[in-house]
Amino acid sequence: xxxxxxxxxxxxxxxxxxxxxxxxxxxxxxxxxxxxxxxxxxxxxxxxxxxxxxxxxxxxxxxxxxxxxxxxxxxxxxxxxxxxxxxxxxxxxxxxxxxxxxxxxxxxxxxxxxxxxxxxxxxxxxxxxxxxxxxxxxxxxxxxxxxxxxxxxxxxxxxxxxxxxxxxxxxxxxxxxxxxxxxxxxxxxxxxxxxxxxxxxxxxxxxxxxxxxxxxxxxxxxxxxxxxxxxxxxxxxxxxxxxxxxxxxxxxxxxxxxxxxxxxxxxxxxxxxxxxxxxxxxxxxxxxxxxxxxxxxxxxxxxxxxxxxxxxxxxxxxxxxxxxxxxxxxxxxxxxxxxxxxxxxxxxxxxxxxxxxxxxxxxxxxxxxxxxxxxxxxxxxxxxxxxxxxxxxxxxxxxxxxxxxxxxxxxxxxxxxxxxxxxxxxxxxxxxxxxxxxxxxxxxxxxxxxxxxxxx
Amino acid sequence: xxxxxxxxxxxxxxxxxxxxxxxxxxxxxxxxxxxxxxxxxxxxxxxxxxxxxxxxxxxxxxxxxxxxxxxxxxxxxxxxxxxxxxxxxxxxxxxxxxxxxxxxxxxxxxxxxxxxxxxxxxxxxxxxxxxxxxxxxxxxxxxxxxxxxxxxxxxxxxxxxxxxxxxxxxxxxxxxxxxxxxxxxxxxxxxxxxxxxxxxxxxxxxxxxxxxxxxxxxxxxxxxxxxxxxxxxxxxxxxxxxxxxxxxxxxxxxxxxxxxxxxxxxxxxxxxxxxxxxxxxxxxxxxxxxxxxxxxxxxxxxxxxxxxxxxxxxxxxxxxxxxxxxxxxxxxxxxxxxxxxxxxxxxxxxxxxxxxxxxxxxxxxxxxxxxxxxxxxxxxxxxxxxxxxxxxxxxxxxxxxxxxxxxxxxxxxxxxxxxxxxxxxxxxxxxxxxxxxxxxxxxxxxxxxxxxxxxx
Numbered sequence: 001x002x003x004x005x006x007x008x009x010x011x012x013x014x015x016x017x018x019x020x021x022x023x024x025x026x027x028x029x030x031x032x033x034x035x036x037x038x039x040x041x042x043x044x045x046x047x048x049x050x051x052x053x054x055x056x057x058x059x060x061x062x063x064x065x066x067x068x069x070x071x072x073x074x075x076x077x078x079x080x081x082x083x084x085x086x087x088x089x090x091x092x093x094x095x096x097x098x099x100x101x102x103x104x105x106x107x108x109x110x111x112x113x114x115x116x117x118x119x120x121x122x123x124x125x126x127x128x129x130x131x132x133x134x135x136x137x138x139x140x141x142x143x144x145x146x147x148x149x150x151x152x153x154x155x156x157x158x159x160x161x162x163x164x165x166x167x168x169x170x171x172x173x174x175x176x177x178x179x180x181x182x183x184x185x186x187x188x189x190x191x192x193x194x195x196x197x198x199x200x201x202x203x204x205x206x207x208x209x210x211x212x213x214x215x216x217x218x219x220x221x222x223x224x225x226x227x228x229x230x231x232x233x234x235x236x237x238x239x240x241x242x243x244x245x246x247x248x249x250x251x252x253x254x255x256x257x258x259x260x261x262x263x264x265x266x267x268x269x270x271x272x273x274x275x276x277x278x279x280x281x282x283x284x285x286x287x288x289x290x291x292x293x294x295x296x297x298x299x300x301x302x303x304x305x306x307x308x309x310x311x312x313x314x315x316x317x318x319x320x321x322x323x324x325x326x327x328x329x330x331x332x333x334x335x336x337x338x339x340x341x342x343x344x345x346x347x348x349x350x351x352x353x354x355x356x357x358x359x360x361x362x363x364x365x366x367x368x369x370x371x372x373x374x375x376x377x378x379x380x381x382x383x384x385x386x387x388x389x390x391x392x393x394x395x396x397x398x399x400x401x402x403x404x405x406x407x408x409x410x411x412x413x414x415x416x417x418x419x420x421x422x423x424x425x426x427x428x429x430x431x432x433x434x435x436x437x438x439x440x441x442x443x444x445x446x447x448x449x450x451x452x453x454x455x456x
Numbered sequence: 457x458x459x460x461x462x463x464x465x466x467x468x469x470x471x472x473x474x475x476x477x478x479x480x481x482x483x484x485x486x487x488x489x490x491x492x493x494x495x496x497x498x499x500x501x502x503x504x505x506x507x508x509x510x511x512x513x514x515x516x517x518x519x520x521x522x523x524x525x526x527x528x529x530x531x532x533x534x535x536x537x538x539x540x541x542x543x544x545x546x547x548x549x550x551x552x553x554x555x556x557x558x559x560x561x562x563x564x565x566x567x568x569x570x571x572x573x574x575x576x577x578x579x580x581x582x583x584x585x586x587x588x589x590x591x592x593x594x595x596x597x598x599x600x601x602x603x604x605x606x607x608x609x610x611x612x613x614x615x616x617x618x619x620x621x622x623x624x625x626x627x628x629x630x631x632x633x634x635x636x637x638x639x640x641x642x643x644x645x646x647x648x649x650x651x652x653x654x655x656x657x658x659x660x661x662x663x664x665x666x667x668x669x670x671x672x673x674x675x676x677x678x679x680x681x682x683x684x685x686x687x688x689x690x691x692x693x694x695x696x697x698x699x700x701x702x703x704x705x706x707x708x709x710x711x712x713x714x715x716x717x718x719x720x721x722x723x724x725x726x727x728x729x730x731x732x733x734x735x736x737x738x739x740x741x742x743x744x745x746x747x748x749x750x751x752x753x754x755x756x757x758x759x760x761x762x763x764x765x766x767x768x769x770x771x772x773x774x775x776x777x778x779x780x781x782x783x784x785x786x787x788x789x790x791x792x793x794x795x796x797x798x799x800x801x802x803x804x805x806x807x808x809x810x811x812x813x814x815x816x817x818x819x820x821x822x823x824x825x826x827x828x829x830x831x832x833x834x835x836x837x838x839x840x841x842x843x844x845x846x847x848x849x850x851x852x853x854x855x856x857x858x859x860x861x862x863x864x865x866x867x868x869x870x871x872x873x874x875x876x877x878x879x880x881x882x883x884x885x886x887x888x889x890x891x892x893x894x895x896x897x898x899x900x901x902x903x904x905x906x907x908x909x910x911x912x
Contacts, residue, residue, distance in 0.1 A: 011672075018813045041670075043689050051814040054613030130892055143827035152652075177636055177652045178693070195651035196608075196633045199623045214497075233499050235711040237634070237693075237714075258714045262688060264720040266803055269728075280802035281814070285824035292831050294522045296789055296862075300833060303788040304840075317773070317780050323781040324773050325766035327490045328787070332759040332896060333752055335791075337731055339888070343729030347722055348737035352531075355472045358507040358737070363472060373749050377756060384760075386512050394653035406752075411798045432795070440788060 013044040013273055022052065033064050046075035049084065051284045063085045068092060070100035072107075078111040079280035079287075080175055084118050094123035094394045101175065102131045103148040103256070109136065110145070143227050144220035146260065147241045150174035154207060156182040156190050161203030163193075167232040176253055178237045184209055187247045189240040191215050217242050220249055222262045229352065231257035242405030268350055272343070274299070295433065306331070313448035322389065323451055326398065331443030332404035333377060338435040341366055343411025349417060349427045363414055370410025374403035393454050401447035408442045409435070428429040469546075470498040478508065480515045490522050496903050500897045502531035506625060506738045507539065515544040515737035526564075534567040535736035541572050545894055550579035557631065558587045559604040565592065571738030591642070599683050602716065603697045603706030606630035610663060612638040617659030619649075632709055638663055641705045641744060646697040673698050676705055680716045685808065687713035688859050696840035718840055724806055727884040728799070730755070749891065758893040762787070765897055769904035778845065779907055782854065790861035794891040797869025805873060805883045818871055826866025829860035835908070851912050857903035864898045865891070 024032035049057055049072075057300050061068075072095055076084055084094065097105060097120050105124065109117050109132065121129055125240050131149055138144025152173060154163050158350055163180055167173065173302060178194040192209035201210050217240045218227050230236065232256055239257075241250040265278040276291035283291070308328070310317075317324050343364070348354035354362060382399030383410070412435045417427035458524040473492060473612075481486035488757070493501055505513055505528075512538070517524075521544050532540055541549065553561060553576050561580065565573050565588065571620055577585055587605055594600025610619050610631060619636055623629065635648040657666050673696045674683050681684035686692065687710055697706040731748035740745070766773075766783070773780050804810035810818060838855030842848050868891045873883035 017814050018811075041690055043691075047615045047809065048813075051811055053814075053817055059766060062719065073546065139806045164655060166573070168658075170656060173594065173656045174651060176650070176693075194632070195622075195655060196629060198536060199620060200629050202624075211581065214482060221587075231711075232714055234497055235499075237632075237711065254710050254714065255693065258688055258710065258717065259713065260738050261718060262721075262807075265718075266807075267727075268806060269721075269725055269803055270799055271797045272725075272759050275799055279800050281800060281809050281818055283821070285821050285828065288821060288825040289828045289832070292793065292825065293832050294792055295796070296829055296833055299789050299792045300785065303848070305787040306784045306788065307781045310784070314777045314781065316776045320765065321770045321774045324783075325763045325770065327780075328762045328766070328784065328896065328900070329756065329759040331784070332762065333755050336889070337748065337752055337893070339729045339783055340731045343726055343731055344735050344737060347725055351722075353506060353737050355474075358481065360510075361509055362737055365739070365741050369744040369748065372741065372745045375754055376745070378754055380753065407569060433792070436788070436791070444784070456668060 004384065006046065011039050011044075012047055013040060018048060018051065021060070022056055023058060025122055028063065029225070030063050033060070034154065037064065042071035043068065043075045045072050046077070050077050050080055050280075054083070054284075057083070061259050062104045063270060065089060065092050068096055069106065069228030069257045070096040070098070073097070073138060074100060074104040074108050076280060077082065079282040081108070081111050082113065082116065085112060085120075089122075090119065091159065093119065096121045096127075098125070099100070101148055101150070103146065105132050106145050110140070118343070125229055138220055141224045142220065143218045143222045143241050143252060144226060144258055146227065147220070148174060148176075148225050149250045149405040151181055151240070151248060151251045152177045152179070153181045153183045153187075153189075153248065156208055157427065159203065160198055160201045160205045160207060163198055164203070165205060176255075177251070178253070179212075179251075180207065180239050181248065183248055184212060188245075189217055189242065190353045191242065192238075194237075217246075218233060218252070219244070225264050228257045228260040228264060229254060231416070232261060239423055260371055262374055268346060268428045270287055271430075272346060272424060272432050274430070295430075298430075299433055299437075302433060303440070305437060306440045306444055308446045310448065313452060316448055316452045320451070322394075323448065325445055326385075327447050329381065330398065330401045330405050330447045331440045334409040334443045337370070337373060337406050337409035338413045338439045339432065341370075341410045342417060342431055342435050343413075345414040345417045346428050346431060349421055356416075359418060363418075365413065366410040366414045367407065370407040371403070373410070374406030378402045387426045394451075397447065397450045397454050401443065402451050405439060405443040409439045412438045467495050467497065467500075469496060469504055470556070474504060474507065477504065477514055477516070481519055481756065482517065483511060486519050489516070491522065493520070493523070493712070498525065498527035499526050500529045502533070503831075506536055506736075507532050507640055510539070510740075513539070521545060521548050524552055524561065525553070526552040527625075529553070530556060530560040530564050530846040531738055534847060535732060535738040535739060537564075537567050538569065538572065541568060541576075546575065549575065552743050553579045554581070554584075557604055557606070558584055558591065559602065561588050562591045566596070576669060594676055596879050597674065597680045599674045599678045599680060599697050599708060600705070601685065601710045602629060602712055602835065603676070604632075605706045606633075606709045607696070607704060608633045608635070609637045609643075609645075611640045612640055612664055614663050615659065615662045616637075616657045616663060616666070619654055619663055632711075633666075633707070634709070636663065637696050637704065639704055641679045644674055644701075644769055645698065645704045648694075648696065650693075672729045673702075674708070675700070675883060681720050683708060684713045684720060688717060699851075719846060723747050724884045727882060727886075728802060728888050730886070730888055751886075754886075755889055758889060759896070761893060762896045762900055765900050767906065769908060772904055772908045775912055776907065778850075779904065781843075783851075783900055783903050785837065786854065786857045786903045787896045789858065790865040790895035790899045791892045793826070793862050793865035794895045795888065797893050798873060799869075799885055801870040801873045802884050802887060805832075805877055815874060819867065819874075822870045823863065824865040827859065828864040829866070830862030833862060834858045849910050850907075853903065853906045857899065857906050859893060860902040861899040865895045868894045 021036050064356035181189050182191040193211050197210045238253045243249045270277050274295035279291050378399030384397040385398040415432045417431050421427045478494050514848050638647040649667050653666045674846030699705050730751035735747050816873045838851040841851035841854040872890045873887050877883045
């Protein structure tokens, strides 16, 4: 028992262990590397490979690649997956891939080049290859690619005793299953029973009578993001997948759904910030530039709109140069307000808490909040303007411009993603650029326009 | 079977159903409301309550509150939870709460006022109240609050047959369980066996021999965010919770961990945008202002730093007014670059992919990417400057300022969250404000400073 705890402590990937691994790699001490990595979970070994530099990674793989198993491969981030697969001797790759369940092979294949895919497909046994190729026939990011094909089914009229006897005799049960799926004679799922219920019910109980109310199915062509939503919304543990004819073709378990949810969040966060949605901390500088520069160039052009607006007021600025110093305050505070409103709206769209039912009320809420925030900020900024410059006209211009821009920001933050969603686009995509362009342009225009009218 | 599918279709919360419910509420037609809501999952009814306006919500609750069950209450978002609890007749509340598992009661209580907590605690049976009060004794957002106390355990020396016989005889098994936890005589967990394995193994197999390699435990005082990380990293389905003495006190299941993961993401996204981390689309305008105005005021002051920097160069601007129009381009593009770098860093910190092992390399990567992005943007902007203004000095100033600010943005985006993390603070908190302040100040300073040296 104490042994168990000691083992548990031992299984952590921490800095001392990473340092020790790197030392052992440098010394070419294969036995030490083995001893250090052996107790780690495949996911932690994958993290280690991601966190060390490319040089160390190559050295570690040279020394240790014979130990790599399929689970490590399927845990490795897309950013370095091709590199690692390339570094492996073909026989190691073949061995590793044969260990995997077909859904993990599909997950592994998706992010590889055509030639690497071929090597892996060739490595599989015939039955598995056919299964993988069938899964790859479903659309990318669909339930069909996410599901495992091995299911545990029972005819709907069976009793608990029949199910238990059947399970006892089965030799090829999947590694993971939490329900017995009840099917009709056409293999259409009609319900499921948790294993806990099977175990705690009398042998003569009908499976149908103890099946779960939460039962739902998804289509193989459904988007995996929708599947993750359903798991989270309805607290599912597993969910049968059916084809267009309603026949059972596989099952998705919650651990895969949790993974998808996590990736969807990552995508939202990165897209909102204008980074390619595959950005990873393990990317090299060139990949990083490739992901970021396009949006920066777009922003260069949208920022030129602000410059164009300001240039219309050069005469005003020439007359009162202090305006040039003050104008970014209105624009920048608007940008922050727009980002706030945007984050709440994008999140609510992702969780389906912002729908047609409440869009109108949310927009009105933003409008009101924008007016109130604007008034609060206008009071502070206007007062500062009066106190510092001794000019209440300038204070009024600052305050009024602030109110206008806060309202624009609050509305823009919710209307831009709503519009993108209505157009069938991802509301997180490019929203940030649109909204800050809007608040910059309106901030400069309102401030300089009001200044031209009231101060000149 | 076709019936099953029809039922499934029927269970969706869509716009027509929301409209129909609101109509029935307005007509005071309780039977129609019942018929419309009855097929819905509790989570969908909670969503409906969140999405309709406060007036409709009160009317719906008046008409329908006798049907509210505990599951709906525990699904309702914090933003309207107090309001709903307040609107319920006490006997309905008492009835609803008694249905719930103790971990759901804890979850419900956490976000309520003291007096409302009292009402609910009083409603519970003695044993449940003690259990809930014990759970509330654990720190907020800890594993102890998240866990369910009902566990299914077996002595470590039992066989499969003994476990099955025991489960058969148990009358009080939890609603949800996926493993039999093996414990030693001191109730310390030493392993677990999946129910699938129990069902498919011979009766005389030792449980110990078929226990899972993935076995891990968490401490009751561990942060729930860490628990969610462990579930996602190691693909756990359930995880025993132990006290300081290593004794089993409860179990956490993956559906709760998935929920925590989802909330952690929400928190990161909202904090990064400078919104209180409890912001919800159902908040009223006053709550919205309360969440957002503080950060806007902070930004008002940080933006004044930019104004201060610009004001130092008023003589330069007075000499060449076009500079006032051009300066926001450099600052704004820097802000976007900082946000990009920040999003990748905050996400990587949250998933523990950015650690001491690779921080140095990631910072160097950002530096290099910043230089390359800066060169790319400088070429475009510099050329535009030369072409439009026919002044290669101005083009050079624009280009150089852009390179400086891109490097500052890329470094700031990763160093600010790393520093916050090192200080034990949430790296998402306020990072956005720090980084954009940095890029604004540096953008204006570099551009106007270079202009003063090279153009005047």
